[in-house]
Structures are given as C-alpha cells and as structure tokens.
Amino acid sequence: MIVPETLIRAAAPEDDDVLAELDRVTWSPLHAVLPAPVPPYGPFFDERHLPEDYLVAERAGVVVGYVRAAPPTPLAAMAHVRQIQGLVVAGSARGQGVARALLRAAMDRARADGAVRMTLRVLGHNAPARALYASEGFAVEGVLPGELFVGGAYVDDVLMGRSLTGS
Structure with missing residues (x-):
C-alpha cells in the first residue's frame, strides 16, 4: 500500500467543521474523559480552544489528525511550558506515523515559541499513547491513581513530561 505524504500545518478557523x-x-473511552458527543454539536473552536493552539495533519488534502499544544495555565511562571491537550488521528491513518509526526511538530513549534518543556496527561489504560510518548522521550512524572471515572471504571491519570532542550 502506498501511503501519501503527511503535511503538518497550522489549523485555521475554516477547519472547525472537519475537526x-x-x-x-x-x-473513545480509551482516551476521552468527556462523554461521547451528542447532537446538537457545538463548534470545535471556542474562546478556550483557539485555532492557533492546533496543528493539523493532512494526507492528499484530507485532514487525518490534529494535536493541540498550549500553555497549561495562563501563569507567567509557566510560560516556558507547553502541554499536549489533545492528539487525535483518524482510524484510516493510524499506525502510519501521523501521531508521531504531529507530536514532533508540536514540540518543534513549542521550541520555536521559546518553550523548554512539554507535558501531557494520558489515561493509564491508554497503552498505545503511553508507548508513543515514551518513545519520543516523555517520562512518567506522576500518577494520580483512580483520578478519573471513565467507561464505568476508575482510571489513573498519568502525568508525563520531557525537556525540549538538549537530548
């Protein structure tokens, strides 16, 4: 199978419907802490979720994923940190390096913006995501046992992070 090249670009307001x-x-309850979406659906972008916080992955002009990386809080003391606050890949593009490309692009963008640290939170039972993050240099920095109730079960909230400087 020939896999089209993945283009990573900044999100635009026009991406709202497709995202x-x-x-x-x-x-999926594998990664979502909010209930499954039900109609009527609201907009993707809002005052807390701005297009400039997102990078989009396209293949042959079709959006196949996105990553949101933003400051974890508005505190000036945390201006050097970016946090992955969402990483999604279409089922048709999974296992083809799209998530890795998005993650690397988010780290590159964070570095360009002056960030020196990247963090994220991942559900303890999401083994594929945890393996991806670990392979990209993220280490577990804390675990909040049973912090979330997802899909009828208590799930650990795993805190991971890495430096964006040096190796």
Whole structure:
C-alpha cells in the first residue's frame, strides 16, 4: 500500500467543521474523559480552544489528525511550558506515523515559541499513547491513581513530561 505524504500545518478557523467531525468519529473511552458527543454539536473552536493552539495533519488534502499544544495555565511562571491537550488521528491513518509526526511538530513549534518543556496527561489504560510518548522521550512524572471515572471504571491519570532542550 502506498501511503501519501503527511503535511503538518497550522489549523485555521475554516477547519472547525472537519475537526469537529474527526473528534466525533474518533471518540473513545480509551482516551476521552468527556462523554461521547451528542447532537446538537457545538463548534470545535471556542474562546478556550483557539485555532492557533492546533496543528493539523493532512494526507492528499484530507485532514487525518490534529494535536493541540498550549500553555497549561495562563501563569507567567509557566510560560516556558507547553502541554499536549489533545492528539487525535483518524482510524484510516493510524499506525502510519501521523501521531508521531504531529507530536514532533508540536514540540518543534513549542521550541520555536521559546518553550523548554512539554507535558501531557494520558489515561493509564491508554497503552498505545503511553508507548508513543515514551518513545519520543516523555517520562512518567506522576500518577494520580483512580483520578478519573471513565467507561464505568476508575482510571489513573498519568502525568508525563520531557525537556525540549538538549537530548
């Protein structure tokens, strides 16, 4: 099978509908802490989720994923940190390096913005995501046991992070 090249670009307001649909069709208790979306659907972008916080992956002009990386808080003392606050890949593009490309692009963008640290939170039972993050240099920095109730079970909230400087 020939896999088209993945283009990573900044999100634009015009991506709202396609990203909202991607979010809906990829929803899973493996990674989501919010309930499954139900109609009527709201916009993808809002005052807390701005297009400039997102990078989009395209293949042959079709959006196949996105990553959101933003400051974890508005505190000036944390201006050097970016946090992955969402990483989604369409089922048709999974296992083809799209998530890795998005993650690397988010780290590159964070470095370019002056960030020196990247963090994220991942559900303890999401082994594929945890393996991806570990392979990209993220280390477990804390675990909040049973912090979340997802899919009828208590799930650990795993805190991971890495430096964006040096190796």
